[in-house]
Amino acid sequence: MLDGDSAGYEGSDEKVAVDAEKHLANDPADASFVYFGQTDIAGHNHGADSAQYQATLRTDDALIGRLLRAIESRPSYSNEDWLIMLTTDHGHTASGGHGGDTPEERMTYVIAAGGGVPTGTPNAQPKIVDIAATALRHLGVAASLDGYALRSAPADPFDSVTLKPRQDETGVPASVLGWTHQGPAGWSVRTTAPQGVAEWQGWSFTTDDFWTRAAPGQQREANVRARGVFAVADPDEWDDKGSPSSSGKFDSTLVSPGYDVDGASAVTLKFGSHYRHENPQRAAVTVAFDGGAERTVLSYGSGTADVLAGTVSLNVSVPNGARNMVVSWRLYDAGNNWYWAVDAPTVTR
Incomplete structure (x- = not known):
């Protein structure tokens, strides 16, 4: 088990990526969760508008690319139905940190592909509570939640x-x-x-x-x-x-x-x-x-x-x-x- 708070997220994220590549390429699993932490640390220490924050985003992009290639290398990949979602749990202020209730700090994103999720950007912006609803719908798990699976919010x-x-x-x-x-x-x-x-x-x-x-x-x-x-x-x-x-x-x-x-x-x-x-x-x-x-x-x-x-x-x-x-x-x-x-x-x- 890796503790990024004590070991440092930059090195820990690379180790997480290596372990996740092996798991995603070979192991059977209904759902997998991978967390990279260095972007969060850069946001806390330098702010969302900083060069350091942008650099960690580029690093994350490369790590995520490795995970996608691992999934596509699975022997049974052509017969599997994958839903892949990228998200974060909160935003940051421009100068650094979070913990308030401003829209910038509450702002998150979700990038989703596969699993029957329609392409394109929805007219009504989804919210963070929609992520769990989307994952559970894909897994066929019924649940009463605050969120709506992506593209299933009621017409308004x-x-x-x-x-x-x-x-x-x-x-x-x-x-x-x-x-x-x-x-x-x-x-x-x-x-x-x-x-x-x-x-x-x-x-x-x-x-x-x-x-x-x-x-x-x-x-x-x-x-x-x-x-x-x-x-x-x-x-x-x-x-x-x-x-x-x-x-x-x-x-x-x-x-x-x-x-x-x-x-x-x-x-x-x-x-x-x-x-x-x-x-x-x-x-x-x-x-x-x-x-x-x-x-x-x-x-x-x-x-x-x-x-x-x-x-x-x-x-x-x-x-x-x-x-x-x-x-x-x-x-x-x-x-x-x-x-x-x-x-x-x-x-x-």
């Missing part, structure tokens, strides 16, 4: 919106496009609230990069099930300009287009939910059929626990003869409280 109408640069937010670079109140076709937002931070004046469509830069360190980073663009009601950030909660409450409703429920006795409403609660804020999901009265199918209020990185699945009964169902997500009675993020809503029979 929110990803079609056109995002804008910051307006009131100061912690977000001007180059980062990441918010709008204009939803996809058929979606609408109704808001009653004194004017606060423009980006969060009611439900907004945003991205992880934009939202977490706006207010780091408040568990927004834990919204790991969301992909691409998602919807957020954030009275905590709304209240940061002029303290509008001193003169009125935040009350905003996200309204879906109509879903076809003709002939169904029940449907399943499902969506990703990242909800932090603080009294007196309240929240509710309602449904309305054929323009009729709204019916509450989920409510959050006093005593509600946080629902972080969750998936909500609701069985909704359909009145006899109903043809159309509209869904609403409302966050209300809120001042400088917390937030609700919703992603990938679907209605299925």
Whole structure:
């Protein structure tokens, strides 16, 4: 066993590569994991923008090439189904180290080939939790995880919106496009609230990069099930300009287009939910059929626990003869409280 912390990763990585080449070329195994550590050390000591960091990347590239050639040399290679993934567990700051919650430190990558993973770059950037899901899918192991196997994240109408640069937010670079109140076709937002931070004046469509830069360190980073663009009601950030909660409450409703429920006795409403609660804020999901009265199918209020990185699945009964169902997500009675993020809503029979 090699201990890179004590023996030094530069020499240890070479020894790991030699052992891994032998294993990958000859041994039967369902899964193998190989770790090279010198790039991490260079990032800590010199930063992600350093020449030392770039040099270790080139070294890693050569080591990985040796492992790929070892795999391809296997006598049974032509009859095997290999999934190969390259990734890292975290990013680095430009000057060195990590340990914070900035996008740069949380940023990782995954390069995948084989195993039925489609080629190309997905429109919605994957997250680190997707790596385990992808590996387990390839191995035929069922598991309930936060991640989605690559290219299997649910379809999302929110990803079609056109995002804008910051307006009131100061912690977000001007180059980062990441918010709008204009939803996809058929979606609408109704808001009653004194004017606060423009980006969060009611439900907004945003991205992880934009939202977490706006207010780091408040568990927004834990919204790991969301992909691409998602919807957020954030009275905590709304209240940061002029303290509008001193003169009125935040009350905003996200309204879906109509879903076809003709002939169904029940449907399943499902969506990703990242909800932090603080009294007196309240929240509710309602449904309305054929323009009729709204019916509450989920409510959050006093005593509600946080629902972080969750998936909500609701069985909704359909009145006899109903043809159309509209869904609403409302966050209300809120001042400088917390937030609700919703992603990938679907209605299925």
